[in-house]
Amino acid sequence: MDTLAPDLRTMVRTPLHDSHVAAMRKAGTRRAFAPGEMLTTLGAPQAEFLYVEDGEVEAVDPDGRRYGTATIGPTQFLGEISFLNNGAVMLANRAVTAGRVLAVPRAAMLRLMSEIPEMSDIIVSVFAGRRRRLIESNRASLTLIGAERSREIRAIAAFLSRNRIPYSSVEPDSPEADALAAACALESHAPAVIFGDHKVIDDPTPRKVARLLGIDLPLDDTEIHDVLIVGGGPAGIAAAVYAGAEGLSALVIEDLTIGGQAGTSSRIENYMGFPTGISGADLCWRGEVQAMKFGTRFAVPRRATALARDPDGLFRVMLDDGAQVCARAIVVATGVQYRKLPLDRLSEFEGNGIYYAATDVEARYCRNTDVVVIGGGNSAGQAAMFLSRSAHHVHVLIRGDSLAESMSSYLSSRLDADPKITLHRMTEVTALHGETALDAVTIRDKASAQDWLLRTGAVFVMVGAAPNTGWLSGLVALDGKGFVRTGPEVGGRSTYETSQPGIFAVGDVRSGSVKRVASGVGEGSVAISAVWAHVNG
Numbered sequence: 001m002d003t004l005a006p007d008l009r010t011m012v013r014t015p016l017h018d019s020h021v022a023a024m025r026k027a028g029t030r031r032a033f034a035p036g037e038m039l040t041t042l043g044a045p046q047a048e049f050l051y052v053e054d055g056e057v058e059a060v061d062p063d064g065r066r067y068g069t070a071t072i073g074p075t076q077f078l079g080e081i082s083f084l085n086n087g088a089v090m091l092a093n094r095a096v097t098a099g100r101v102l103a104v105p106r107a108a109m110l111r112l113m114s115e116i117p118e119m120s121d122i123i124v125s126v127f128a129g130r131r132r133r134l135i136e137s138n139r140a141s142l143t144l145i146g147a148e149r150s151r152e153i154r155a156i157a158a159f160l161s162r163n164r165i166p167y168s169s170v171e172p173d174s175p176e177a178d179a180l181a182a183a184c185a186l187e188s189h190a191p192a193v194i195f196g197d198h199k200v201i202d203d204p205t206p207r208k209v210a211r212l213l214g215i216d217l218p219l220d221d222t223e224i225h226d227v228l229i230v231g232g233g234p235a236g237i238a239a240a241v242y243a244g245a246e247g248l249s250a251l252v253i254e255d256l257t258i259g260g261q262a263g264t265s266s267r268i269e270n271y272m273g274f275p276t277g278i279s280g281a282d283l284c285w286r287g288e289v290q291a292m293k294f295g296t297r298f299a300v301p302r303r304a305t306a307l308a309r310d311p312d313g314l315f316r317v318m319l320d321d322g323a324q325v326c327a328r329a330i331v332v333a334t335g336v337q338y339r340k341l342p343l344d345r346l347s348e349f350e351g352n353g354i355y356y357a358a359t360d361v362e363a364r365y366c367r368n369t370d371v372v373v374i375g376g377g378n379s380a381g382q383a384a385m386f387l388s389r390s391a392h393h394v395h396v397l398i399r400g401d402s403l404a405e406s407m408s409s410y411l412s413s414r415l416d417a418d419p420k421i422t423l424h425r426m427t428e429v430t431a432l433h434g435e436t437a438l439d440a441v442t443i444r445d446k447a448s449a450q451d452w453l454l455r456t457g458a459v460f461v462m463v464g465a466a467p468n469t470g471w472l473s474g475l476v477a478l479d480g481k482g483f484v485r486t487g488p489e490v491g492g493r494s495t496y497e498t499s500q501p502g503i504f505a506v507g508d509v510r511s512g513s514v515k516r517v518a519s520g521v522g523e524g525s526v527a528i529s530a531v532w533a534h535v536n537g
């Protein structure tokens with residue numbers, strides 16, 4: 001499968017050209033550093049791009065040791081991908097020798113990068129490679145203890161890995177966990193989240209962690225954006241790329257994970273340009289990096305809860321933490337979310353046996369065990385195929401007696417051919433069992449009206465989806481199922497404009513759209529020309 005971000009150990013390094021350095025010199029200032037001086041500090045905002053002109057610099061672990069073996073020297077630069085989105089420093093840098101950096105303020109550097117594409121390519125490749133290295137090394141500044149045991153820590157692990165934020169994971173009974181517990185005065189074997197070498201995050205949540213890393217962005221309600229894109233799935237990301245490329249000031253608000261539903265797909269095989277498939281998360285990360293490179297910012301996890309139009313025509317989106325953001329235009333790209341099953345104790349086991357996505361994170365928790373996938377659509381089929389690689393056995397439960405109408409035939413044939421997958425027709429789960437975590441389910445065979453018990457710690461619920469339109473506050477026309485209507489039929493001035501001028505809808509949330517990655521990407525891209533006309537009209 002195709003992946004973004006080169007492996008730094010094998011990557012051929014291209015230095016910035018003399019003309020790039022000359023441009024940076026005009027925009028920045030020179031600064032000397034002394035041996036041992038910290039050039040960047042863990043958790044601080046990345047306000048400047050630092051290009052090393054002289055001397056030697058090392059990246060350091062939270063515990064102060066050198067990260068890896070290499071150092072950064074003349075013609076190299078500091079930082080990683082979070083620089084583009086104004087995130088916090090994820091790995092500090094310390095001077096090994098005396099030397100000098102060229103410091104370019106972040107906004108000026110982003111401007112230069114958009115003006116000089118070759119320079120941008122060199123920087124983005126290295127930044128992305130460094131992020132990949134951080135993710136793969138399991139030596140990040142954020143340490144999670146006990147993701148296997150604690151639902152809260154597990155939710156943070158899922159949030160971090162889906163948003164490609166590096167973290168280290170240690171077992172609660174390991175020597176590393178004991179050492180951390182002693183250093184941080186923590187109860188030993190207790191689940192915890194630690195930032196740096198000893199900052200313990202109390203009552204940790206994805207939001208608290210995001211705040212610490214600067215990825216939820218400080219939002220200013222007096223700033224007027226050209227366009228606010230609500231939803232960071234493929235449709236929203238495509239809109240974000242085009243908005244940035246067209247020079248619009250754009251902000252993406254995402255509730256959970258950049259990548260949306262596609263981010264949970266382990267392998268997308270029908271997206272043009274990737275003949276050997278690409279993981280949805282990778283595809284969306286490429287788009288996110290591309291959009292950030294053009295200046296679009298992403299705020300996550302932030303949920304839009306309401307929408308209003310001010311008398312002056314500006315839109316105001318209310319967020320779940322009470323913040324507000326203003327924009328001249330809105331792109332609704334909030335997609336759909338999986339339906340839940342009407343089962344007792346469902347919420348008790350969500351994240352602790354009941355899952356709505358099958359990614360590497362969930363696969364890790366059900367290695368060599370029996371798992372259940374409920375649903376007969378393509379996403380259920382893909383999940384079953386993916387899980388069968390690591391699970392002992394996958395039981396797919398469908399209500400009807402055939403997959404013919406609901407699943408692509410290539411996928412249902414693969415399911416049939418896989419000895420580790422069993423399809424149970426005319427079945428449904430009727431009860432969930434377990435003390436603190438799910439350990440079994442009762443399954444009813446509807447044809448014989450017989451119940452049976454299956455020992456399992458993981459049930460993947462994939463039973464159709466409903467549009468995320470509750471936050472639109474009645475401002476735009478919806479169809480009978482709650483999807484957003486667009487186009488001339490409802491008074492829209494273009495295909496993707498809704499009944500409210502200045503509000504556009506793209507992707508799965510749009511009534512009548514084809515629910516696929518490529519169509520969402522196409523709609524998000526195309527809609528921006530109408531957004532541009534509205535903003536500049």
Ligand SMILES: Cc1cc2nc3c(=O)[nH]c(=O)nc-3n(C[C@H](O)[C@H](O)[C@H](O)COP(=O)(O)OP(=O)(O)OC[C@H]3O[C@@H](n4cnc5c(N)ncnc54)[C@H](O)[C@@H]3O)c2cc1C
Pocket residue numbers: 230231232233234235236253254255256257258259260261262263264265266267268269270271302303304305333334335336337378379380382383468471506507508509514515516517518520
């Ligand atoms: C497991 C799986 C496999 C799939 N495989 C394929 C495939 O192989 N090929 C293919 O073409 N399609 C596939 N699909 C379908 C494809 O992923 C979707 O059609 C596509 O993701 C839709 O994109 P979207 O941007 O419109 O919406 P979504 O992907 O649903 O993204 C919407 C985003 O909006 C966010 N959001 C929702 N409400 C709010 C709010 N109030 N405030 C802020 N943010 C909000 C959500 O968190 C989400 O991230 C698959 C889907 C799944 C689930």
